[in-house]
Amino acid sequence: MIVGIDLGTTHSLVGAYSESGSRLFPNALGDVLTPSVVSVDGSTVLVGQAARERLISHPHHTVASFKRWMGTARETRLGDRSFRPEELSALVLRSLLADAEAALGEKIEEAVISVPAYFSDAQRKATRTAGELAGVRVERLINEPTAAALAYGLQNRDGEGRFLVFDLGGGTFDVSILECFENVFEVHASAGDNFLGGEDFLDVLVEAFCQDNHLRQPAILAQEYGQLRRRLELLKRELGGTAVAPLQMAIGGRDYVWSIDEERFARLAEPLVQRMRTPIERAMRDAKLQPSQLDEIVLVGGASRMPLVARLVSRMFGRLPLRHVNPDQAIALGASVAAGLKSRDAKLEEIILTDVCPYTLGTQIARRDPNGQIHTGFFHPIILRNSTVPVSREDQFFPMHDNQQKLTIDIFQGENPLVANNIKLGEITVDLDKRRQTDENGVTVRFTYDINGLLQVEVTEHASKRRHELLLEQNPGLMTPEEIRARLAALAELKVHPREQQENIAVLARAERLYEEFLHERERLQEWIMHFRAILDTQDNTLIARQRGQFVEALDALEAQA
Incomplete structure (x- = not known):
C-alpha cells in the first residue's frame, strides 16, 4: 500500500487514493491534522497534539518547526538524548503511518512525501532518510505546489492552462508555475523562501x-x-x-x-510581504510569462488564510485567487493522488508529472583580468535553475597554467556569482600530464540531474579520454548509511505511547498546560488530573471514555472563560 504524506512545518497529514478519490486519515483524536511536534516524557516519546500541549508546560523537552532544519547536522536535546531533524521527522511519520494502518487495516510499505519546491538537494535527501528511519520506502517526492494542483484537479480542465500555485505554510513559502496539457503537468518555474512562513x-x-x-x-x-x-x-x-x-x-x-x-x-x-514578492517575480521572470498569461492563481497552506496574502496576490495579478479547497489539506490530498498514480490505480487516468531543478548547479572557475592577474572563486553555471529534469549539460574547462599537474572540479549549488556564497556539494581532482600545454590539457565536465534529485558528475580528459565519475548521494550535513543504521536502532528502542492511549495522554497534557496558564484555577485542575489518573488505573475503557468526555467539557468551559 502506498500513502501520500504532507510532512509540514506546523501540521502533517496522511492519506491515500480510493474509489471515491483522495481520503485523509484521522489520528487517534479524530483530527486529520497532526501537529508536527515531538516531546520526551521520561523514557517515552509523544508526538502530535499531546506534544504540542507540552510546548508550554515542558518547553525544554519539546520541539516544533524542525522541518526548517532538514538537510543540516543540527541536533536538538530533549531529555537525556539528542535528535537530528531526520529523526524528529521520522517520529512524526511513524505516528502518521500508525494512523493510516489503523484506518486501512494493512501495512504501509511505501509513501509519497511532499516537499517545498524550493527544497535543496540535501533537504530532499534528508526527507527520504526520515522515511527510511520511519520504516517506509520513499522513492518519490512531490513538490508541494504540484501536489496542490493535483488536489484542485487542474489536470481535468478542458484544454491547456497555466497556473501559479502560491503555497504559504507554517515555515516555508513556495511559488510554482505549472502548465497542464494532455494529462501532462509541466513545471516551468519554482521559487521560494525556506525560512518564510x-x-x-x-x-x-x-x-x-x-x-x-x-x-x-x-x-x-x-x-x-x-x-x-x-x-x-x-x-x-x-x-x-x-x-x-x-x-x-x-x-x-x-x-x-x-x-x-x-x-x-x-x-x-x-517586510515579510515584500519578501513574498521576490520569489513570485523571479518565478514569473524565469517562466517568461506576464500575469495576463496565467489562467488561475491557487492559494494553499494554512498561512495563506491571512487577508494580507489575498490582497498581495490580487494586487499583483489583478484577480481573486482560488481557495475552495481547504488550504491545510490541499497538499496532502494532492500527495494522495500522486500515491494513487504511483500505484497505477485503475481509477486514475495516467498523468505525467515533470519537475525542475530548483537551484543552479555549476563549478568554480578562475578568471584572468586585462593585466594578466588571475582571480579565483567565480561560479560557472552548468545546469541552470528551473531546468526540466532529468537534465544533462556539459562544458569544457582548461587549466590556467602550462605544465599544470592537477585540475580540481568543484561542484556547487546556488545563485551567487561567487562560490563562497554558494553551497559546495563535492569535488573531483584530475591528474594532468604536466608536459602538455593548457590547450592540450582540457577536460569536458558533464552534470546529470535526475528526477530523484541525484547529481552525477563526469569528467573526461581530452588527451587520454580517461573518465572520472562522482555520484553525489551524500551532501555535507547528511547522515552516512552507517549513521542511518545506528540511528534506526536507537529509534527502535524508544517507547512510543500506544495509539489507543493518545486521547488520554492528550487530555492530561492539555490539563497540565492549563495549569501553567491559569494561576487561580490550579487547585481545581489538580483535583481533575488526580481524579482522571485514578480512573485510568481502573483500566475500564467504558468508564475512562465517559470520564474523558466530562474532563474535556470541563477544560473547554475553563478555557472559554479566558
Whole structure:
C-alpha cells in the first residue's frame, strides 16, 4: 500500500487514493491534522497534539518547526538524548503511518512525501532518510505546489492552462508555475523562501506585544513565552475575520491587556510581504510569462488564510485567487493522488508529472583580468535553475597554467556569482600530464540531474579520454548509511505511547498546560488530573471514555472563560 504524506512545518497529514478519490486519515483524536511536534516524557516519546500541549508546560523537552532544519547536522536535546531533524521527522511519520494502518487495516510499505519546491538537494535527501528511519520506502517526492494542483484537479480542465500555485505554510513559502496539457503537468518555474512562513508572521505579533508593553523577550520565562505565542497564534487567526483582536494574559505576575487591528498587523508585516514578492517575480521572470498569461492563481497552506496574502496576490495579478479547497489539506490530498498514480490505480487516468531543478548547479572557475592577474572563486553555471529534469549539460574547462599537474572540479549549488556564497556539494581532482600545454590539457565536465534529485558528475580528459565519475548521494550535513543504521536502532528502542492511549495522554497534557496558564484555577485542575489518573488505573475503557468526555467539557468551559 502506498500513502501520500504532507510532512509540514506546523501540521502533517496522511492519506491515500480510493474509489471515491483522495481520503485523509484521522489520528487517534479524530483530527486529520497532526501537529508536527515531538516531546520526551521520561523514557517515552509523544508526538502530535499531546506534544504540542507540552510546548508550554515542558518547553525544554519539546520541539516544533524542525522541518526548517532538514538537510543540516543540527541536533536538538530533549531529555537525556539528542535528535537530528531526520529523526524528529521520522517520529512524526511513524505516528502518521500508525494512523493510516489503523484506518486501512494493512501495512504501509511505501509513501509519497511532499516537499517545498524550493527544497535543496540535501533537504530532499534528508526527507527520504526520515522515511527510511520511519520504516517506509520513499522513492518519490512531490513538490508541494504540484501536489496542490493535483488536489484542485487542474489536470481535468478542458484544454491547456497555466497556473501559479502560491503555497504559504507554517515555515516555508513556495511559488510554482505549472502548465497542464494532455494529462501532462509541466513545471516551468519554482521559487521560494525556506525560512518564510506563518511562524514569521507570528514573530511580528510577539515583537509588537513585547515592545508595546516594554517587555524583553529573553526575560520572559520559557513557559510564559510558549503561552504568549500560543495565545497570539489564536489572535492571528481572529484577525482574519474581525477588525480588532484583544489579548489579556499574565506575565511575571502582572496582567497585560493588549489589542491589535488588522491594518496595523499588515503594516508591521510589510517586510515579510515584500519578501513574498521576490520569489513570485523571479518565478514569473524565469517562466517568461506576464500575469495576463496565467489562467488561475491557487492559494494553499494554512498561512495563506491571512487577508494580507489575498490582497498581495490580487494586487499583483489583478484577480481573486482560488481557495475552495481547504488550504491545510490541499497538499496532502494532492500527495494522495500522486500515491494513487504511483500505484497505477485503475481509477486514475495516467498523468505525467515533470519537475525542475530548483537551484543552479555549476563549478568554480578562475578568471584572468586585462593585466594578466588571475582571480579565483567565480561560479560557472552548468545546469541552470528551473531546468526540466532529468537534465544533462556539459562544458569544457582548461587549466590556467602550462605544465599544470592537477585540475580540481568543484561542484556547487546556488545563485551567487561567487562560490563562497554558494553551497559546495563535492569535488573531483584530475591528474594532468604536466608536459602538455593548457590547450592540450582540457577536460569536458558533464552534470546529470535526475528526477530523484541525484547529481552525477563526469569528467573526461581530452588527451587520454580517461573518465572520472562522482555520484553525489551524500551532501555535507547528511547522515552516512552507517549513521542511518545506528540511528534506526536507537529509534527502535524508544517507547512510543500506544495509539489507543493518545486521547488520554492528550487530555492530561492539555490539563497540565492549563495549569501553567491559569494561576487561580490550579487547585481545581489538580483535583481533575488526580481524579482522571485514578480512573485510568481502573483500566475500564467504558468508564475512562465517559470520564474523558466530562474532563474535556470541563477544560473547554475553563478555557472559554479566558
